Amino acid sequence: MRKLKLVMVGNGMAGVRTLEELLKIAPDMYEITVFGAEPHPNYNRILLSPVLAGEMTLQDIILNDHQWYADNNIELVLNNKIVKIDRKGRKVFAADGSEREYDRLLLATGSNPFILPVPGKDLPGVIAYRDVADTDEMIDAAAKHKHAVVVGAGLLGLEAANGLALRGMDVTVVHIGDWIMERQLDKPAADMLQKSLEKKGLKFLLPKFTAELIAGESGRVAAVKFKDGEQIPADLVVMAAGIRPNTTLAESAGIHCDRGISVNDTMQTYDPRIYAVGECANHRGIAYGLVAPLFEQAKVCANHLAMYGIGSYKGSVTSTKLKVTGIDVFSAGDFSGGEGTEDIVLNDPGAGVYKRVVLKNDKLVGAVMYGDTKDGAWYFQMLKDGQDVSEIRDHLLFGNSHLGDTGHKGNNLASSMPDSAEVCGCNGVCKGTIVKTIQEQGLFTLEDVRKHTKASSSCGSCTGLVEQILASTIGGAYQPADSHNKPVCGCTDRSHGEVRKAIRDNKLLSVQQAIDFLEWQTPNGCASCRPALNYYCISTWPHEATDDAQSRFINERAHANIQKDGTYSVVPRMWGGLTTPNELRAIADAAEKYKVPTVKVTGGQRIDLLGVKKEDLPLIWHDLGEAGMVSGHAYGKSIRTVKTCVGAEHCRFGTQLSMSLGVKLEKMLFGMYSPHKVKLAVSGCPRNCAEAGIKDVGIIGVDSGYEIHVAGNGGIKTDVAQFFTKAKTEEEVMEISGAFLQLYREEGYYLERTVHYVDRVGLDHVKKLVLDDAANRKALYERLLFALQDYEDPWKEHAQKPELRRAFEPLSV
Amino acid sequence: METTMTEVQTEWKRLCALDEIPMLGSRVVTGTPHGDIAVFRTSDNDVFAIHDKCPHKGGPLSQGIVHGRSVTCPLHSWKVRLEDGNVEAPDVGCTRSFAAKVENGTVFLQL
Structure with a gap:
């Protein structure tokens, strides 16, 4: 079959990302040609400001080099602009007179800087800030001239001003708004930002309206004159007053445009053979200027070009982060206030911290932060997910930041860490390495950073820090994954x-x-x-x-935990942490017989035999089974243990029989597989020696019955279990605990602990289905018991079925 | 003549019946001059043999999950290609591979 012809106009980030996505899913469908007006292959436009600031070079920010285009058989035509589209003949014409036919056309023409229509706008020394050429001109001007004026105090303007100041220029920022970055910040945050930029040497004039740019003797711009008559010297004027979608080509071809090339949810224009993505496109009335939404568009567009037809773009929520070294400011969503909204504000000018979150109908709709932005990613996630925050409202401003308790030396603010500081304690990755990799490899997502640096890819405790580093390195291009609809893995788009x-x-x-x-x-x-x-x-x-x-996973296949040297650990079950002399003797005999190098008491009140060879597993199980012991499932996404204290059986303070209840619960749950591991504890009194407060289900005996706590976690991030309800009898405890765990089993996502499950669905939801609705509780409980009935101990099963044992035996030639 | 020598040194050796290796699973061959070798069976009933040692930290690849023509190491989830022992990007490394074939339901290894 003949390959279809795809021509792309524009060689920027959104367009090339579309091609990358397309090549992933349909590598052979199209013969691709790319036209770029600039002389460079695709580079990371958002990193132009570090280039200007002298922190990086052009070579560092190239995303796809010439080799990439060659490797993918893409014809790359640089320094050449498409000037005409013949839609009937399906051809495009370039400025040099050449032409190409197309079956599909992708417009990725980006945007043009808005140039103030004032006298003198065409003088030498007056430039926009958009591409490599502009950046080079600014670097050049900084070396030769003194005074710079930046018109516009948006994200781009401030980054330009900061870069020019770092290169030694005397910089004044002129802005028509009452405060800087007025579209991204409210006044208190903007004032704090302005103060710290002033400390770095920038000057501000606002509100101020530019009237005219005045030429000097050389013919180059020499001054800026304002409407109020004031005049300041200027050897360089940078226009950063906003961008306009570049629609000239589309309009000339009769394609409908309205503040951008109008596209539908599959990124098609008025002519369905012609697609548009990126800053040139207007989707449902919005033309996005940040990178993250453009990537979402690219994915949908590629999906449609590949004729899959299942992707659709519904618009994006965006966030902003200023990339000025040493300054931390973050904003997301709508914080303009208005009817039905509520503000929660923390304002500490002395410490340089300002945080404001805006709520509407118990949901987060906007957030502005200055000075301490470590929770930016968390707020943004909740904002995107539309999560109900009424339950956490009282501590919303104090944050969460997805941060575990251990492994990063207590650091919780990435910006204050030096490059040499270790971020990921599991894999030994420093901040500097992460920043460098993000920049050099052109990474945009947490997943990318995990893959390339290994940071945050093991226990995940430092995820919040890595997200902060990612956000501050790539600024507005950072887009946290949508946690509710995140695809299961790279094999599918489904959540x-x-x-x-x-x-x-x-x-x-x-x-x-x-x-x-x-x-x-x-x-x-x-x-x-x-x-x-x-x-x-x-x-x-x-x-x-x-x-x-x-x-x-191998542990559940081998019914033992694989260790780093390829040997396994064996943990026999000790119901409720109880054992007998006979069992202990059998364990001791087995340990000697199979030359077990290490015998250890576990945190779950049992004994671990470490360093067993795989081929010995069925044999040691058989020996332990003879003494009546069964698998402890210390390896599975399953019920692990029920930890107990001594309780009223022996303890002088005990109010309830914690040991026997623990044994009953553990026997009930034997063989229960779950989204992640499940641990229980039963304490006989509120002294809580069994540490029930950090268990998935924790029971605490009191004189009048039992308190049931759920969704605790003692791992990466300590989460205290939440009080669920009180029960009078052991039977009630069993039914409520069982029903809660069955709900988790039915609704939890794989590898989601109970704490994360309850965070996601809300404790109210769980209470409604387990506590308020008695019939439903009973049904859940019965489904759990049905699922677990006739469960056979895997040790016994392997002893009885030789075909199962075969996997444990090595072959020889 | 040299060719003949090589053939003698690397002759095909019978390993086991194909059915003794679970589909999308593996078996370990011990006692070879090259150390432990992991033999994998894909969903298309193709058989591959590689050194049972992940180039990362020496994890036993035979214990990993097999998918497509790759195996994921059980220790730190590196993905190793069964055909040539190369590690999938962005990780870098290679483990030795050995020729394997199936004839009339019997698996042979070339050692």
Whole structure:
């Protein structure tokens, strides 16, 4: 089949990202030609300000070099502008007279700087700030001249002014608004920002209206005159008063434009063969000037060009971050206030901190921050997700920042960390390495940073810090992943929620059925999605779905925990932390017989035999099984342990029988697989020796019954369990705990702990379904018991079935 | 003549029946002159053999999850290509690969 011809007009970030997305999903569909007016291959336009500031070079910010175009068989025509489109003949004409035919045309013409229509605007020394040529001219001017005037105190203007000041110029910023960055900041934040920029040597005139640019003797601009008659010297005038979508070409071809090239939700223009993405496009009345939305558009456009037809663009919520070293300012959403909105404000001018969040109908709609922006990513996430914040309103301003408690030496503010400071304690990655990699590799997402630097890719405790570093390095281009609709993995565009629903609605009974039905883009998924799909199938359709061993992580396949040297650990279950001399003797015998190098008491009140060879696993299980012991599932996304204190059985303070209740709960939950590991604890009195406050379900005995706490976590980030309800009898405790865990099993996303699940759906939702609705509670509880009935201990199963043992035996030639 | 020598040194050796390796799974071959070798079976019933050692930190690749023509190491999730032992970008590295084939339902290794 003949390849279709795709011509792209414009060689900027949005357009080239569209091609990258297209090549990923349909590498052979098109013969591609790209026309670029600039002489450079695609570079990272948002990093022009570090280039101006002398922190980076042009070479550092190239995103796709010439080799990339060659490797992908893309014809790249630089220094050449398309001047005419013949829509009937499906041809484009370039300035040098050459022409190309197209089947699909992609307009990515970007935007033009808005030049104030004042006398003198065409004088030498008057420039816009848009591309490499402008940047070079500013660097050149800074070396030869003294006075610079920047017209416009938006993001771009301030970054230009900062760069010029760093290069030694005397810089005045002129602005028509009452305060700087008035579209991104409110007045208190803007005033604080202005003060700190003034400390760096910038001068501000506002509100001030430019009337005329006056030439000097050499013919170059020499002064700026204002409407109030005042005049200041200027050897360089930078126009940064906004941008206008570049629609000239589209308009001349009769394509509908209205403050941008009008596009629909699949990024098609009035002529469906012609697409537009990026700053030139107007989608539902908005032409975006930040990078993050452009990338979302690129993905949808590529999807449609590849004739998949399932992607659609619904618009973006954007955030802003100023890239001026040493200054921290962040804003997102709508903070103009207005009817029905409420403000929560923290204002501490002495410490240089200002935070304001705007709420409407219990949801976050806007946020402005100055001085301490570490929670910017968190606010932005909640804003995008439309999360109900009524429950956390009292501590909303004090933040959360996705930050774990350990591994980053207590640092919680990335901007105050030196480049040499360790951010990721698991993989030993420093701040400087992360910044350098983001810049050199042209990274935009947390996932990219994890892949390339390994930071935040193990325990995730430093994720908040890495997000801050990403946000401050790439500024407004940072877009946190939409946590609710995040695709499961690279094999699909579908989210965990969609996948769970499809498995339920269509009774999908195996991993392969789910992969086929949901049109996975890989033949058999990957190591991320297969375990998730397997869990969703077996938890949704117990006793009916096929449990696919090859879709389980090795620990659940080998029923033991793999260690760094490839040996395994064996943990026999000790119900409620109780054991007997007979069991201990069997453990001691097994440890000696199989030469176990390390025997350790675990945090979950049992004994760990570490360093067992894989081929010995079935043998040691058999020996322990003879003494009546079963698998402790210390390796699984499953019930781990029920930790107990001594309780009223022995303790002089005990009010309830915590040990026997712990044993009952653990026996009830034996063999329960769940989205992530599940730990319980039962304490016999409020002294809480079993540490029930940091467990997924924690029971605390009191004189009148039991308190039930849920969604605690003692790991990466300590989260104290929330009080759920009180119960009178052991039976009630079992039913409520079981129902809560079954709801989590049915609604949780794979690898989501109970604390994250409850954060996502809200404790009210859980209370409604488990506490308020008694019939539903009973139904949940019964579904849990049904799923767990006839569960066979995997140790025993392996002892009885030789075909299962085969996987543990090595082969030889 | 040299060619003949090489052929003698790397002859095909019978390993096991194809059915003894689970689909999308693997088995370990011990006691070879090259150390442990992991033998994988893909969903298309192709068989591949590579050194059972991840180039990252020596993880046993035979214990990983097999998908497409790659395996994900169980220790730190590096992805290794079964055909040539190369690690998928952005990680860099390579583990040794060995020729493997299936004939009449029997798996052979060239060592």
